[in-house]
Each structure stands twice: as C-alpha cells, then as structure tokens.
Amino acid sequence: MPADPMPLLDVRNLCVSVPANGGMIRLVENVSFCVDEAEIVGLVGESGSGKSVTAMALMGLIDSPGVQVRGSARFRGQELVGMAPRALRALRGRDIAMIFQDPMTAFTPVYTIGWQIDEQIRAHERLSRRAARARTVQLLAEMGVPDPARTAQRYPHQLSGGLRQRAMIAMALSCNPTLLIADEPTTALDVTVQAQILELLRGLRHSHGSSVLLITHDMGVVAQTCARTLVLYSGRMAESGPTATLFARPAHPYTAALLDSIPPLYGPRPHRLPAIAGLPPTPRERPAGCAFGPRCAHVHATCLPAPPALASIGPGQQAACVLPAEGTPLPPRATAQATQP
Amino acid sequence: MIPTLLRRLGQTLFVLFGVSVLVFAVFFATPGADPTARIAGRNASPQIMEKVRREYGFDRALPVQYMTMMKKLFITRDLASYADRGELVVPQIEQAAPVTACLVCGAAFIWVSASIIMGTLAAAFRDTWVDRTLMLAGLVGISIPVFWLGQVTNLITQSRYHDTWLFSWVPGLGYVPFSEDPGGWFRALVIPWVVLAVMFIGIYSRVLRADLVALAGEDFMRTARAKGLSPTRVMLRHGLRTALVTFVSLFGLDFAQLVGGGALLTEVVFGLPGVGRLTYRALTNLDLPVIMATVMYSAIFVVVANAVVDMVYLLLDPRVRDAR
Numbered sequence: 001m002p003a004d005p006m007p008l009l010d011v012r013n014l015c016v017s018v019p020a021n022g023g024m025i026r027l028v029e030n031v032s033f034c035v036d037e038a039e040i041v042g043l044v045g046e047s048g049s050g051k052s053v054t055a056m057a058l059m060g061l062i063d064s065p066g067v068q069v070r071g072s073a074r075f076r077g078q079e080l081v082g083m084a085p086r087a088l089r090a091l092r093g094r095d096i097a098m099i100f101q102d103p104m105t106a107f108t109p110v111y112t113i114g115w116q117i118d119e120q121i122r123a124h125e126r127l128s129r130r131a132a133r134a135r136t137v138q139l140l141a142e143m144g145v146p147d148p149a150r151t152a153q154r155y156p157h158q159l160s161g162g163l164r165q166r167a168m169i170a171m172a173l174s175c176n177p178t179l180l181i182a183d184e185p186t187t188a189l190d191v192t193v194q195a196q197i198l199e200l201l202r203g204l205r206h207s208h209g210s211s212v213l214l215i216t217h218d219m220g221v222v223a224q225t226c227a228r229t230l231v232l233y234s235g236r237m238a239e240s241g242p243t244a245t246l247f248a249r250p251a252h253p254y255t256a257a258l259l260d261s262i263p264p265l266y267g268p269r270p271h272r273l274p275a276i277a278g279l280p281p282t283p284r285e286r287p288a289g290c291a292f293g294p295r296c297a298h299v300h301a302t303c304l305p306a307p308p309a310l311a312s313i314g315p316g317q318q319a320a321c322v323l324p325a326e327g328t329p330l331p332p333r334a335t336a337q338a339t340q341p
Numbered sequence: 342m343i344p345t346l347l348r349r350l351g352q353t354l355f356v357l358f359g360v361s362v363l364v365f366a367v368f369f370a371t372p373g374a375d376p377t378a379r380i381a382g383r384n385a386s387p388q389i390m391e392k393v394r395r396e397y398g399f400d401r402a403l404p405v406q407y408m409t410m411m412k413k414l415f416i417t418r419d420l421a422s423y424a425d426r427g428e429l430v431v432p433q434i435e436q437a438a439p440v441t442a443c444l445v446c447g448a449a450f451i452w453v454s455a456s457i458i459m460g461t462l463a464a465a466f467r468d469t470w471v472d473r474t475l476m477l478a479g480l481v482g483i484s485i486p487v488f489w490l491g492q493v494t495n496l497i498t499q500s501r502y503h504d505t506w507l508f509s510w511v512p513g514l515g516y517v518p519f520s521e522d523p524g525g526w527f528r529a530l531v532i533p534w535v536v537l538a539v540m541f542i543g544i545y546s547r548v549l550r551a552d553l554v555a556l557a558g559e560d561f562m563r564t565a566r567a568k569g570l571s572p573t574r575v576m577l578r579h580g581l582r583t584a585l586v587t588f589v590s591l592f593g594l595d596f597a598q599l600v601g602g603g604a605l606l607t608e609v610v611f612g613l614p615g616v617g618r619l620t621y622r623a624l625t626n627l628d629l630p631v632i633m634a635t636v637m638y639s640a641i642f643v644v645v646a647n648a649v650v651d652m653v654y655l656l657l658d659p660r661v662r663d664a665r
Contacts, residue, residue: 061566065468093569100567105560108579109660110586119578120568155659171568 006077007034008211009058009179014071014081016050016057018064025283027053028235030071032310035179038205040212042226042243044219044258046280050235051215055181057081059098060088075179094124097172101184103164107156113140113164114152117171124175139170142207143200162193169200173208180204183215198225219262223247228316231255234280234291237310241317249332251319254292256330290321298323298330342662346652353648360640365407368633369399379629414634422623422630430634433619438638440516441615444537444607445599447530452538452545453592457581459542460549465576467554476550482543491536491610498532514612533611537604541595548591552584586658593650600646601639 016028028050035041043051056062057069058080073080075096080088100106107116117139118132127135133152140148143166156164165185172180182201186194202225204210214226222229222243230240231254239252250256260274278295287293289304296303302322310318311325323329369376377394378385385393394400398409413420418431463475498508510528517525556562557580565579566572605617612618616635623631654661 059567061563089569089571091569092567098567100560100564102560106564108561108565108583110583110658119570123568123570123574155663157660158663168564 006074007036008039008076009035009213010072010074011054011058012072012074014054014057014073015069016053016062017068017070019066020284024068026235027283028057031230031232031235031237033230033237033240035211035213037178038209038211039228040202040205040214040226042222042229043213043215043232044217044222044229045232046217048234048280048282049232050283051217051232052183053235054232055098055183055213055215059092059096059181060085061098090124093120093177094175095177096179096181097175097177098181098183099165099168099172099185102188103161103168104156104188106168107164109156112153112155113159113167117152117167117174120171121174135174136170139174140167143167143170143173144196145170161189162196165189165193165197166200169197173204173210176208177210179213180210181213181215184217185214186221187216187218194221201225219258231258234286235283236291236307237318237320238292239317239319239321240310241313241319242315245314245317249314249317250330251313251317251324252292252321253296253298253323253330255319257295257297298328302326342655345655345662349648349651353644356644357641360644361411361637362407364633364637364640365410368629369406369410370403375399376629379627410633414637420630420634422628430630433631434616434634434638437614437616437619439518440613441600441602441604441608441617443519443526443530444533444613444615445596445604447534448537448541448599448604449592449596451534452541455538455542456545456549457588459546460553461576461581463546463550464553464557464580465572467557472550476547479543479546482539483547484543485539487536487540488606488610490539491533491607494532494536495610516613516615530613533607533613536611537599537607545588545591549584549588552587553580556580556583586654589653589657590650593646593653594643597643597646598639601642602635603639 011034012032014028014031015026017024017026019025031050031054033041033043043054045051053062058073058075060080060083062069069081071081075091078091080091083091107113111119114133114136117136118129121127121132121135122129136152137148140151145151145163145166151159151163151167156167159167165188169185180201185201186197189197198221201212201214204212214221216222226243228241229243229246231238231246231252233254238254239246239250241251246255247259250259254276257274257276261276263269263273276295281287281291281294287304289306290296290299290308293299293303308320308322310320313319313324313329368379376397377390377399380397381389381393397413398406410420414431418429420430421427422430459475459479463472466472495514498511499514502508503511511532512525512528515529517529519526553576561583562575562579565575570578600616602617602620604615605621607613608615608617609621616638619631620635622628623635
C-alpha cells in the first residue's frame with residue numbers, strides 16, 4: 001500500500017497522568033507524532049522525560065493504580081487509548097511488539113529462550129508446538145544467532161547480552177508485527193554489539209516491512225538509525241522533524257544543547273565538553289513557563305508565563321520555542337555534518 | 342547434573358556424621374556429668390549402674406563410646422530405655438514416625454494448596470477487598486496458637502457439638518493406622534491436619550503474595566504482558582512459577598522440622614502417638630536414650646529434607662543448575 005494516506009501510528013495529544021498528593025501529575029503532556037509504514041522514528045530525551053511512559057501507554061502496559069491516559073493514538077485507524085483489554089491484548093505481541101532496555105532481566109529466568117518465543121507465537125496463532133519451534137529456530141537464525149536450534153534450548157542466563165537482545169528481537173518479530181517499539185534496545189550492550197543490533201533494526205524495514213519506534217537517549221544512535229526524530233523534555237515535546245534537518249538546524253535550544261554534548265569526531269576537540277547545567281525538573285516541579293527555561297541560555301521574559309506552543313519551523317520540523325517566532329533562531333550547527341552517518 | 346547430585350549426597354552424609362558427633366557429645370561427653378546415671382534413670386541401683394556402664398562402654402575412650410552408641414542406634418538397634426523398664430528405643434521411633442509423617446504430609450498438602458490459592462488470588466486482586474480479606478485471614482491464622490486452636494476444636498467436635506449432625510462423624514482422640522481402616526484414618530486425622538495447617542497457610546500465603554507483588558514489577562513480567570498473554574497466564578506461568586523457588590525453600594525447612602518432631606503440640610493435643618509426643622513423654626520422664634534418639638532422628642530429617650530441597654531447586658531453577 002504505497003499510497004496509504006493514513007500513517008501506521010498516529011498519536012495526538014497523548015497525556016499520561018498519575019495521582020499523587022491528592023492531585024494528578026502529568027508525566028506526559030500533549031505528545032503528538034506519526035509513524036509511517038516501514039519508517040524508523042526516534043524518541044529522544046533524558047531519563048524521566050517520558051519516553052518510556054509514552055511507549056508503555058501506547059501498549060496499554062501501565063498498570064499503576066489510578067493512572068489516566070488521555071488523547072488519541074490510532075494504530076491503522078484503531079483507537080488504542082481506551083481500547084478493551086482483550087482487544088488490546090490481541091494486538092499486543094502480534095501487531096505491535098516491544099523490546100526492552102535490559103535483555104538480562106527481560107526474559108523469565110526459569111524457561112528456555114525457545115519456550116518463551118514459542119509461547120508468544122502460540123498465544124496469537126493456532127500452531128502446533130513443533131511448528132512454533134520451527135519458526136522460533138528460523139527467527140533466531142534470521143537474527144544472526146549462531147546454532148539457533150541449540151540456543152533455543154538454552155536458558156536466558158546462559159546467553160550473552162547481545163545474544164539475549166537478538167533473541168528478544170526474534171521474539172518481538174515472531175508474529176510479524178507492523179510496529180516494533182524498541183525501548184533503549186542498545187543501552188545495556190557494549191558498543192560493538194550495539195552497532196550490530198542497530199544494523200539489525202535498520203534491516204527490519206526491508207526484511208519484515210516493520211516500522212520501528214526507537215526510544216533512546218543517545219543522539220548518536222538516532223543519527224545512525226532514524227528518519228525522523230522527536231525530542232521530549234520533561235514529558236513535553238521540545239522539537240520534532242526529519243533527523244537530518246534536526247541535526248543541521250536545531251530550532252530548540254535543548255536539541256542544540258544535546259547535540260553539543262556529543263564529542264565531535266572531526267576538527268579540534270573542545271577543552272571541556274559542553275554539558276547542560278542543572279537537572280531536568282521532575283514532573284511534579286515543572287516550572288510555569290517553558291520547562292527547559294531554568295537551564296536555557298536564551299531564556300527571557302516571553303518564555304516564562306506559559307509553555308511555548310509547538311510551531312512549524314520548516315518542512316516537517318516543529319519546535320516548542322519562542323526564538324524562531326521572535327526572529328532570532330538558533331544558528332545552524334557547524335559540526336552538524338560531522339555527526340551524520 | 343548427576344555429579345551435582347552425587348556431590349550433594351556426599352555433603353549430606355558428612356553433615357549427618359557431624360550432627361551425630363554433636364548430639365553424642367551433648368548427651369554423653371559433657372564434662373562434669375555422669376552419663377551412666379542419666380541413662381540408668383532416677384534412683385537406679387548400683388548393679389544397674391554397673392551394667393549400663395559396661396554396656397555403653399562408659400569406662401572406655403570417647404570414640405569407643407561413640408561407636409557403641411551408633412551401633413546400638415543404627416545396627417543392633419537395641420538401645421533400651423532404662424527409665425521405661427527396658428523398652429527398646431528404636432522400635433518406638435519406628436512406630437511413631439509414620440503417625441507423624443501422615444499428620445505432617447496431610448497438613449502440608451492442605452497448607453500448600455490453600456496458601457498458593459490464597460496468595461495468588463490476593464496478588465491478582467492486589468489492593469482490593471479480596472486481597473485485604475485474605476491477608477487479614479492469614480494474619481489471624483498466624484496469630485492463633487496451635488494448641489489453643491486444637492483444644493477449641495476438640496471442645497467443639499468432641500464434646501459440645503459432638504452429638505449434632507455436623508460433628509457426629511468425628512472419632513475420639515487417637516490414631517487409626519491406614520492399613521487397618523483408611524476411612525477411620527482419614528476421619529481421625531482430618532481435623533489435626535487442618536489445625537496444624539492453619540498457621541502455615543497464613544505464613545505461606547502472605548509470603549507468596551509479597552513475592553508475587555514484588556515480581557509484578559520485574560522486567561520479565563512486563564515482557565510477558567507485552568507478548569499479549571492473558572493476565573492469568575502471566576500470573577501463573579511466569580509469576581507463580583518463578584515465585585515457587587522461594588516457596589520451596591521455605592517449605593522444605595518447615596516440613597523437615599515438623600516431621601522431626603515440631604508437630605509436638607498438635608500431637609499432644611490430639612493424642613496422636615507421633616514422634617513429637619514420644620519426645621514430650623521422654624522429656625517428662627527424663628528418658629535420656631529416647632531423647633537422644635529422637636533428637637538424632639529429627640536432625641537426620643532436617644538434613645535429608647534440606648538435601649531434597651536443594652535437589653528440587655535444581656529442577657526448579659536453571660540458574661542454580663549451572664552455578665555449581
């Protein structure tokens with residue numbers, strides 16, 4: 001379906017709030033984005049910026065008491081927010097699959113890898129044990145696991161982190177999902193394994209036709225992998241746009257600061273790597289105006305009364321910052337080319 | 342896995358040897374106390390004292406005494422209790438052990454099934470009235486002393502309401518061997534089973550609930566839900582199965598100490614001639630050979646049960662299997 005006008009996943013004004021101290025605290029506020037067919041979208045932000053909460057909310061996996069999810073998330077036109085648990089369960093694992101940050105703890109320790117992948121296949125399709133295992137072995141082989149038949153019979157603790165993450169991806173892909181949500185899939189792995197796993201994720205578009213929502217805090221991973229990027233700060237969208245544009249001409253000071261904190265590969269090394277001063281606010285203590293205000297070098301009076309609205313900057317690029325509208329946009333980054341693949 | 346099992350068996354034998362030496366030392370090699378007088382019992386005549394001294398070799402070196410004692414316990418099995426007019430000790434224990442085993446196994450079956458159901462339900466309905474009611478019931482069960490509960494059930498089923506339709510089937514206190522009358526055996530034991538199980542149901546269901554609630558926050562439980570499994574399957578196949586590892590280790594210890602004589606109060610209250618009651622009687626008579634033999638027996642049981650638990654562990658937890 002090349003001429004499909006409807007994106008695969010269309011998230012609009014997603015809000016997630018949890019009760020605390022008698023009120024509701026918004027962990028995620030008005031997040032909107034789309035994922036198209038066979039596209040990799042990056043969701044970037046510091047710890048606590050609401051990346052994982054957003055993903056978990058899409059999957060209906062938040063089960064803390066009293067949590068409220070509002071807004072809309074349409075997956076192939078089906079509304080995910082407020083969907084009946086049974087219907088959502090059928091979707092989960094089959095059409096939308098998820099892989100998690102820490103492959104060490106993401107498998108149940110007392111079952112073999114193969115058993116756990118079989119379980120997911122058999123939860124969604126009527127297949128015999130033997131047929132499920134055959135597919136499991138084939139999937140493991142596709143993910144580059146050596147000796148897949150024997151690996152399937154091994155327990156999670158017997159495999160290395162990289163192998164476990166491959167097995168995790170094999171499990172996520174076992175029912176040919178159209179959307180794969182990868183929550184920091186490479187954070188717990190060392191750099192060479194990280195590169196292999198990212199290569200694997202990139203290949204999924206062609207081999208399985210899957211779209212990927214890649215959650216990460218690593219700008220380098222985004223640059224290597226994602227077509228479009230969404231930057232979250234303190235549960236709100238700071239900026240979104242095509243990755244190349246975002247890296248070349250960041251419109252939000254937060255994005256720019258994130259990019260500046262990557263050591264340049266070429267040219268003179270800075271004496272000290274610029275870091276963003278201070279800590280991100282907790283959702284409880286978010287300041288009245290722009291949440292990034294207290295840490296922003298360009299903060300001034302117009303930032304303070306209310307959070308700036310998302311405004312269109314260029315083709316496909318949006319930023320929640322007052323600077324472009326006031327005619328003083330950030331300068332394009334000189335080192336942008338260096339960090340691109 | 343086989344070498345692991347063999348090694349564990351070797352360790353068990355070694356520990357048993359150590360335990361027997363210790364028990365022997367406590368009873369017969371304590372300085373300043375004459376074991377002869379203690380074995381012979383109160384007001385023994387000098388002739389008996391002399392006979393005991395020679396029979397047990399108390400005039401010879403300690404290792405010889407130890408060997409004599411172990412021979413009398415395990416090989417010739419003619420350790421006799423002088424306080425009780427020469428009755429042999431080992432057959433007494435052999436008679437008492439099946440009673441205790443029946444009592445404890447039945448109770449264990451009840452408390453394991455009840456606590457798994459209660460703990461799982463409470464965890465599944467966490468923070469609802471189901472959870473609170475079950476856990477409160479568990480707390481009440483833990484708080485009731487077993488001898489009191491036994492006496493009260495006796496009062497109700499044996500005297501106060503014995504003639505009503507509800508409890509007329511309850512036989513008098515005592516034990517009926519299974520081989521004589523299976524129905525009578527069951528009727529004689531069912532109330533002691535429940536009474537003994539009550540406290541353990543309380544403890545185990547609370548422990549299991551706490552484990553399951555802690556596990557619910559684990560990554561692999563989230564993975565299981567993300568796979569699209571039903572909540573029941575996530576809870577049972579992933580949560581409960583993993584929580585069983587702790588459950589089994591707890592169970593092994595409690596089961597062993599009960600079989601080894603820890604069910605004393607229940608046995609005394611219900612007049613069951615088990616190991617606990619044997620120990621109780623021996624203690625009141627200061628019947629040293631019997632006390633030593635029951636202590637030895639229960640030590641063996643705890644050690645063996647621990648070995649069994651370790652082996653079940655190997656089956657339950659693949660991580661343990663590789664760690665050795």
